[in-house]
Amino acid sequence: MKKIIAILAIALFIVSCGGGKKGEITLPSSTGNTNRILVVMKGTDWIGKPGDEIRRVFGEHQVGLPQPETLLSVSQIDPSGFGSFVKNNKAVLLFQKADTADISVIKNKYAAPQVIVVATAKNEEEMINLIQTRGKEIIQIFKDEDIKAIQNIFHKERIDHTQLATVKNLGIDITIPKRYRLVQDTLNNFLWMRQRLQSGIARGDGTNNILIYSVPLTSEDSIVDNITKVRDSIGEKFIPGSKEGMYMITEKAYAPFTYETQIDNKKAYETRGKWEVKNDFMAGPFLNYTVVDKKNNRLVIFEGFTFAPAVNKRDFVFELEAIGKSLKIKE
Structure with a gap:
């Protein structure tokens, strides 16, 4: 025995x-x-x-x-x-x-x-x-x-891409966890998703937000100069504040930092800076990846921004970085 x-x-x-x-x-x-x-x-x-x-x-x-x-x-x-x-x-x-x-x-x-x-x-x-x-x-x-x-x-917990018109129309693949909820998904190829920060790898009060859209590629020489202009125009059109005349812009007092990088083995630009709401007191950090898609003569843009007052935000932005770097353009 x-x-x-x-x-x-x-x-x-x-x-x-x-x-x-x-x-x-x-x-x-x-x-x-x-x-x-x-x-x-x-x-x-x-x-x-x-x-x-x-x-x-x-x-x-x-x-x-x-x-x-x-x-x-x-x-x-x-x-x-x-x-x-x-x-x-x-x-x-x-x-x-x-x-x-x-x-x-x-x-x-x-x-x-x-x-x-x-x-x-x-x-x-x-x-x-x-x-x-x-x-x-x-x-x-x-x-x-x-x-x-x-x-x-x-x-392991990614959302079903077939439910997102913008992702489908742009012909991209990206890993977004299911904890993100849809805010806006338009036929104009603009996607906005939001996560409440009470759950997930990074936790706290507030939200993490994802934006995905594209703009025509006019000149490679002007991409860096136009990143702030493009995101400000998107903010004015799609990201409103609490009252009329309020919308998200790049913070005027803080110049963003832009670096050349690669996303999906394609030339891209990483921009880090701070956003604010025009005529309001809301603000926070943003991370922007502008990917050069020469084949389709366009720029595919992923942006993540965080609103989490009075807490550290490094790990929130790092989550957005992980999502942004998963972006792939289907051939």
Whole structure:
């Protein structure tokens, strides 16, 4: 009887650890929130110059937000404490001593989804130099993985595109979670959807909003100069305020930041800034992706904007970024 019980216990352990395929092991779910990383570094380094450099590089403010918020939130633990459930953190920056200064990436080692960036250096001087020269690269690694994780979650709960006239008419594909509700979907190819922020990955009071539309491509040289003009004309036409003469515009006192990027392997422009309602006190951050669709001689535009008074907004905008970056133009 004892042998039978032992065999059953072993079998149960194998089943609980086994994956969908023979020989695979099911990893535990990772812990930790979006845009937050765990730095594994000696306490003496953390309170010294290497830690100061991490706080400087990783503490840079995200552009386009009303209040100062860092690109990433960072916490630290000594290597001696990096064990047990702490290893299940979804985003880890692990410092180790080695003869060569470099970084490497390990995915899903202790949990899933998980990314561990291993940073090696010979001494304190090399460690500081590594953070200075490759800090932005490390930040982008963590942010890209967070985007993928959010997109995977949203893909499992995406809305039915066949119900959205604008998405169908524009010939695009985009992953929008079901928690977004339709505000407007016109035959003029303009879509507005809204999510109440009481649920989801990022939570708080207020709303996240999505706009999708297109305009003709007249000249590639004037795209950047016209991004604000186009969004202001869309705001006047489709995004009204509470009274006549009120509508959404780009905030006059804050110049947006525009960067060249790629969406669906196509040339695009990312613009971050702040919106406001003309003649009113409503305001917040926006994120705009203007995608150059040369084949169809048009610009396909995704915009997300947040209204969440008196709370931090970085993670709300990050959700919108994940949705915007899922946009694909069907060939």
